[in-house]
Structures are given as C-alpha cells and as structure tokens.
Amino acid sequence: MDKIPSFQKDHDKLQPGFHFSGFNCGVATFDLRFKKPNAGDFVSPAASHSIEHMMATALRNGKYKANIVYFGPMGCRTGFYLLTSGLSFADALDATLSALAECGKFEKVPGAEKRECGNYLDHDLAGAKAECAAYLRLLGSLPAETLGAEREAMREAER
Numbered sequence: 001m002d003k004i005p006s007f008q009k010d011h012d013k014l015q016p017g018f019h020f021s022g023f024n025c026g027v028a029t030f031d032l033r034f035k036k037p038n039a040g041d042f043v044s045p046a047a048s049h050s051i052e053h054m055m056a057t058a059l060r061n062g063k064y065k066a067n068i069v070y071f072g073p074m075g076c077r078t079g080f081y082l083l084t085s086g087l088s089f090a091d092a093l094d095a096t097l098s099a100l101a102e103c104g105k106f107e108k109v110p111g112a113e114k115r116e117c118g119n120y121l122d123h124d125l126a127g128a129k130a131e132c133a134a135y136l137r138l139l140g141s142l143p144a145e146t147l148g149a150e151r152e153a154m155r156e157a158e159r
Helices: 045-060 088-103 124-142 144-158
Strands: 017-024 027-032 069-072 079-084
Touching: 017 088, 017 124, 017 144, 045 069, 045 079, 045 088, 045 124, 079 088, 079 144, 088 124, 088 144
Parallel strands: none
Antiparallel strands: 017 027, 027 079, 069 079
C-alpha cells in the first residue's frame, strides 16, 4: 500500500503550528499541531474529546460554517485535523483563530449529554479550554515567515 501523506512528514522535525497538509477531492486538510510529536507531552483523551466537540461546534457556527467539512482529533493526541472546502489559507486560519477564541467562552462542552455523545463521561472542559488557550497563544507567536511558507505550500498544491 502507498504511504498516506501524513505519514510522509518527518515527525521528528514537525513543530507545533498551523500546517497545510494537502488537497484531496477538492478538500483542503490542515494540521492543527498542538504538541511536538514524540516529545512526551500529549493532549489528554478527555481534553481532546472536548476540544473536538467545542471546535466542531464553534467552526460550524462561525463565519465560514458553509466551508467546514470536518474537524477531529489525531490518534497520536498531538493535534487535530481541519478539513475545508473553498477556503484560502488565510480564511482557514481565521476560522481556526475565531473558533479557538469561542472555545474559551464555553461554560459546558456542547453535545456532551448521554443522548448526544457515545462517550459522554469522557470530557474535560477545563483541560480543553487550557489546551485551546495555549494553542491560540502559540499561533499568535508564530513568525510571519512560518505562516507564509504554509500559505505558499497551499498555493503550490492548488496549481
């Protein structure tokens, strides 16, 4: 079998950030890398589950809701995938920043009732909010050239 694109990235060099991963069937995939891979610091399962609910809710209710295809966790617990349709790199980043800010306002995890969630007991609102706040700070501290390189990678893939 062919190695999928996410396994072709050198995870020893991959840093936390907002990365363009590629296009498939017109859908753009973004790697929202919260943690450095294989460094021993991972998002807890309960916080990850809550971030999934919170970010999916915020994104699907935000300015770009018609362009959000999917938001979900990475199995390695170092980040999340955002799949979009028809958004530029800048718009996808804007959607992410706005959703992260909204996550800080949640007083409860959306969709976390027994009738709404298949693992409703496994949530951590405080942990999720802390992880989202840390990632928001990280994104705010990224050098312009780092984001520019990701933007250019997306432009190249579109050609």
